[in-house]
Amino acid sequence: MASGTEVSNAGDGVAPAPKDSLGWADKRSYPRRLRNMLALDDFETIARKVLPRPIYGYVSGGVETNASLRANRAVFDEIAFVPKMLTDTSKRSLKTTLFGRTYDAPFGFAPMGGTSLAAYQGDVVLARAAAAANIPMITSGASLTPLEKVREAGRTTWFQAYLPGENAVIAELIDRAARGGFDTLVVTLDVQVPSNRENNVRNGYNAPLRPTPRLAWDCCVRPRWLFGMFVRTLLTHGMPHFENMGPRTPLISSTGVRGRGRRDTLCWQHIEFIRKTWKGRLVLKGVLDPEDAHIASQSGIDGIIVSNHGGRQLDGAVAPLRALPAIAARASGMTVMMDSGIRRGTDVLKALALGADFVFVGRPILYAAVVGGEEGVAHAIKLLREEVDRDMALLGVASLDDMTTQRLVPACGAGFLP
């Protein structure tokens, strides 16, 4: 830039909203209730005040000592960027093709059960917002909304299942998902047994919820949730039920038990059976071992999600970002996706550089639905898209394909970069 040329905005002197970018919004133009939501983490601060204690604890919690939950975030700080200067990024694009479909961002929504317990019609809200933004949402097999209704609401074609090692049960659910119009089946592997979520016990959370004086009190002191979500749901839709797995169990019951089947019997031979039975794309979620990725690639699996379930299953399970490079190296031909701990555009770009083709976000999206319903979720998507877009420009990366390990260094010490 010639000396003496004036830069219109103060500070670092970068003009926002280049013609081909997303046209970043002026933060003052955000809807009033979302005005202070400047980053994904901001939604949690408000959601914590809105949700009854047991429900906030269920969503936010990890397991046992929360070692994996913490590691999922900390691992991103072990990596620093090496930005490239003087590259024209004005035509940069976030468009990402996954399984033959082009999405408007390299991220989507991870499957979350109990979504409609936190936010009014949560599953439907998430599905609609994802469809409007042209990003994928994985419908949870543990949702309180029938899978067919979620599919109808947002045209999502991804369905996630928790499966026991029983071919008859597997066949029934697969058939239902296929008839419902889903074409991508995600089988979650890291739920062999219920995990040790002490925080649920401490906070009084149960699935189904047990009607106790303590639960009544916890709900009464959260009137926005009580009337805006719970009473409204009862009046317009009746008592929610766990809809997609085992017997249809009501959300609140003093005796009800959710049928889970024996998931600790699920093994590769069942995956073979699923592969033969399910005609669509097949994705395994919860892969952390490169050897498992290799076996999956030999078993006709289309994709894997490197995940430790957001630190909610095995405490101390390796952070997915750390496991990613070795897994990507052995995933020959499969699409590699990742979740757990993604909160920022920089996190998305680090994961892509380390071998992910795509990433999924969990908790913050649900908090966004709690804070602002569909508008809140749309806002969360916009924030993350703008961050990725801005970070690409600052990194000198015009295409997501150029996001390689060349742009990364260990923040300190040897690190785990390939």
Ligand SMILES: Cc1cc2nc3c(=O)[nH]c(=O)nc-3n(C[C@H](O)[C@H](O)[C@H](O)COP(=O)(O)O)c2cc1C
């Ligand atoms: C409230 C909640 C419910 C979840 N339910 C499911 C589920 O039904 N199926 C599944 O495979 N994973 C489930 N997960 C895990 C997410 O799919 C995802 O792996 C995790 O949330 C990603 O981490 P993050 O929340 O740090 O982004 C759930 C997570 C949360 C927070």
